[in-house]
Amino acid sequence: MKGLIQDYQLTVPAILQRTETLYGPKEIVTRKPDKSFHRYTYTDFVTRAKKLAVALDDLGLEPYDRVATLAWNTHEHLEAYFGVPSSGRVLHTINPRLSPDDIAYIIEHAGDRVLLIDETMVKLLDGFKDDVSLEHVFVFGSAPEGLESYEDLLAGADEGAFRYPDLDEEDAAAICYTSGTTGRPKGALYSHRAIALHSMASAMADTIGIRERDVVMPVVPMFHVNAWGLPYTCTLVGATQVMPGAHLDPESLLEDLANERVTVTAGVPTIWLGILHALDADPETYDLSALRSMIVGGSAAPEGVIRAYKERHGLNVVHAWGMTEMSPLGTICNLRSMMDDLTEDERYRIKAKQGSPVPFIEVRAMAEGEPVPWDGESMGELEVRGPWVASAYFNTDEGADKFTDDGWFRTGDIVTIDENGYVEIQDRTKDLIKSGGEWISSVALENALMSHEAVAEAAVIAIPDEKWQERPLGVVVLKEGAEATEEELLSHLSGEFPKWSLPDAMEFVEEIPHTATGKALKMKLREQFQDYTPAGS
Numbered sequence: 001m002k003g004l005i006q007d008y009q010l011t012v013p014a015i016l017q018r019t020e021t022l023y024g025p026k027e028i029v030t031r032k033p034d035k036s037f038h039r040y041t042y043t044d045f046v047t048r049a050k051k052l053a054v055a056l057d058d059l060g061l062e063p064y065d066r067v068a069t070l071a072w073n074t075h076e077h078l079e080a081y082f083g084v085p086s087s088g089r090v091l092h093t094i095n096p097r098l099s100p101d102d103i104a105y106i107i108e109h110a111g112d113r114v115l116l117i118d119e120t121m122v123k124l125l126d127g128f129k130d131d132v133s134l135e136h137v138f139v140f141g142s143a144p145e146g147l148e149s150y151e152d153l154l155a156g157a158d159e160g161a162f163r164y165p166d167l168d169e170e171d172a173a174a175i176c177y178t179s180g181t182t183g184r185p186k187g188a189l190y191s192h193r194a195i196a197l198h199s200m201a202s203a204m205a206d207t208i209g210i211r212e213r214d215v216v217m218p219v220v221p222m223f224h225v226n227a228w229g230l231p232y233t234c235t236l237v238g239a240t241q242v243m244p245g246a247h248l249d250p251e252s253l254l255e256d257l258a259n260e261r262v263t264v265t266a267g268v269p270t271i272w273l274g275i276l277h278a279l280d281a282d283p284e285t286y287d288l289s290a291l292r293s294m295i296v297g298g299s300a301a302p303e304g305v306i307r308a309y310k311e312r313h314g315l316n317v318v319h320a321w322g323m324t325e326m327s328p329l330g331t332i333c334n335l336r337s338m339m340d341d342l343t344e345d346e347r348y349r350i351k352a353k354q355g356s357p358v359p360f361i362e363v364r365a366m367a368e369g370e371p372v373p374w375d376g377e378s379m380g381e382l383e384v385r386g387p388w389v390a391s392a393y394f395n396t397d398e399g400a401d402k403f404t405d406d407g408w409f410r411t412g413d414i415v416t417i418d419e420n421g422y423v424e425i426q427d428r429t430k431d432l433i434k435s436g437g438e439w440i441s442s443v444a445l446e447n448a449l450m451s452h453e454a455v456a457e458a459a460v461i462a463i464p465d466e467k468w469q470e471r472p473l474g475v476v477v478l479k480e481g482a483e484a485t486e487e488e489l490l491s492h493l494s495g496e497f498p499k500w501s502l503p504d505a506m507e508f509v510e511e512i513p514h515t516a517t518g519k520a521l522k523m524k525l526r527e528q529f530q531d532y533t534p535a536g537s
């Protein structure tokens, strides 16, 4: 027997329509390339999103055609987030930090017909335009000669021609490609339903908890897994949105956080590390008293950083974990009522974990074909399932082995899960160090290294070893003007880790290479140090 409930489709245009009727006067603020601010209301935003939808019809695009963006977090990008899916087309957000070769590859692979590009990114076109079959390029902001302007595109569209479409919630709404650290980038194709449910789950009080009265600044770029879905979540609940544009330096971000009275913000650990240094150097200038939650994810946030924010600046850092293939939210670390009686140290220890699964996401950690116990110690590969987890990659067989026969997605992350369901990432399968049959977590060593006051960034990688197969090597970037020796760093680690798991040596470097999404590019470091022998041996 079926329930007797209306067949209401969960779609992106349903979010747009809700916001149009309820939140018209609320504000969306964007930092422009010249650092001044663009401000307009949700009413203005909805009008322009509808015009974009109509303009795409006028261009003769078919249903499901892909429309790409290369853009920072701006109001125009938000218009594309809604205008494209609300016209029944698919939004493809491209990461400008990918190589021109990868950008050309994913434009062709996705079959993009139109590209919307920021005026500040136009120079990227030279790197790939001859290798792609785009039919139109429109520029957000002022278009250089020879390129079409997004403003002209909208000016020529009749808002009155827009009708909220009847879409199937299972239709595709957006596509994001992984950054391709293993093989070519692969596309995760999100449905309207996945976006709608992900937005509802993100708004829940025990997840990110976004409400109408919040002022939200996604620092995580809109080209990185849809800025963790925040533009959709905020629009669903009518929160004020602050878009930092191209200005991601600590000073500009601090100005935005303080002046706009931001309550919730989100970004990768590197961003919060930079801001922490700036706040430590100048704790007085910026009034961050409105800020109640700083979401951090994308790579592990060291406990030392979470602690430093709270103890030195009274700010609450919340750890979250997700993936391109998961729209992206999977787990989030809020402490539960039963943890109130723990000591402060114990609570920080939990806050450094990636957290427990959000509603409707299931997790299990697998080793040798079996789930490992939830004891906080047994390691296994994290597998997930839920209504916003990819079921396959778009248009390729590559990576098909990540989707299990019983309907789970293999994340490639090695984790422990504790008795309360809090997941802790130990490593990615490909970065794990296997020494004499034991697994060494590079993430735990990196976090401990980064808690040393002289260390700006650290990566721990496996180097081949005749006796042990692999041994850890620490690769360290020191803070400007700071000094530390290998012995000091090793003794800093020695209290926390068994001796056999300590790096054999520390290499001091000027810079650690990063992926397009800001993660340490360990593959490159491993290549660089493959023939490594410690000095003096």
Ligand code: ADP
Pocket: 177, 178, 179, 180, 181, 225, 296, 297, 298, 299, 300, 301, 319, 320, 321, 322, 323, 324, 325, 328, 354, 411, 412, 413, 425, 427, 428, 515, 517, 519
């Ligand atoms: P990429 O394309 O670079 O893999 P994703 O954002 O999809 O970009 O990366 C997902 C991966 O990032 C996860 O599988 C995990 O390894 C890592 N990750 C994300 N959040 C965290 C976190 N809070 N702590 C540790 N690792 C994380």
